[in-house]
């Protein structure tokens with residue numbers, strides 16, 4: 315028996331709306347709390363509240379959905395120390411697991427079988443100072459880096475970082491995603507085409523299916 319507990323905002327089954335596994339039925343486990351305040355955050359409802367689960371309770375709740383794919387997100391999931399134990403247990407149980415993280419907290423203890431989707435915070439997010447650059451050394455081709463682009467300046471910054479950090483050689487995919495409602499998706503698509511950037515343009519699929527609402 316573990317004494318670990320986790321504060322959870324929501325558990326829901328949906329289609330993966332982001333990352334390389336977009337479109338796959340996925341169980342989302344949203345951990346409560348985040349030390350960042352990105353100006354565009356679509357999950358502010360996860361900053362506070364939530365329900366406390368023991369690790370055992372949480373695992374049995376997860377199991378009841380019989381998922382193949384699990385996405386651990388938040389809030390900032392790594393802000394809760396119990397997140398690592400949860401990830402270890404999910405990997406042991408042979409689920410296909412991804413972790414959405416801001417990259418502001420060390421990913422050192424995240425099991426390598428977990429696909430880390432690390433969002434490098436752009437200047438437009440308001441949280442660029444929180445990027446923990448040493449985290450990049452922990453990423454492999456099983457992981458992905460995302461830039462949420464708020465404006466043309468963010469695009470130029472992301473393009474510079476792509477080259478400076480040699481991201482294309484280091485991770486399985488580099489995603490450029492428009493900040494929802496802040497940059498015209500078509501503009502971002504055309505900038506990428508004009509520059510022939512080796513990145514994957516990505517829109518948040520779930521928002522086109524269901525709108526910007528919790529639980530999807």
Ligand SMILES: C[S@@+](CC[C@H](N)C(=O)[O-])C[C@H]1O[C@@H](n2cnc3c(N)ncnc32)[C@H](O)[C@@H]1O
Pocket residue numbers: 348354355356357387388389390391414415416417432433460462491492493494518
């Ligand atoms: C809600 S965050 C939770 C995980 C972690 N805190 C993070 O920021 O990566 C999950 C993903 O949604 C993205 N996101 C949040 N609000 C967004 C928005 N308005 N438009 C596009 N992506 C957004 C984040 O940038 C992040 O990549």
Ligand SMILES: Nc1nc2[nH]cc(C(=O)O)c2c(=O)[nH]1
Pocket residue numbers: 328329330331332342357385387388414520530
């Ligand atoms: N459908 C759906 N896909 C997602 N992929 C990452 C999400 C997140 O909030 O981290 C998310 C989400 O909130 N909904």
Ligand code: SF4
Pocket residue numbers: 348349350351352355356357358388389390416
């Ligand atoms: S790090 Fe993630 S959860 Fe936290 S404010 Fe930024 S987008 Fe929202």
Ligand SMILES: [Mg+2]
Pocket residue numbers: 356357
């Ligand atoms: Mg979301």
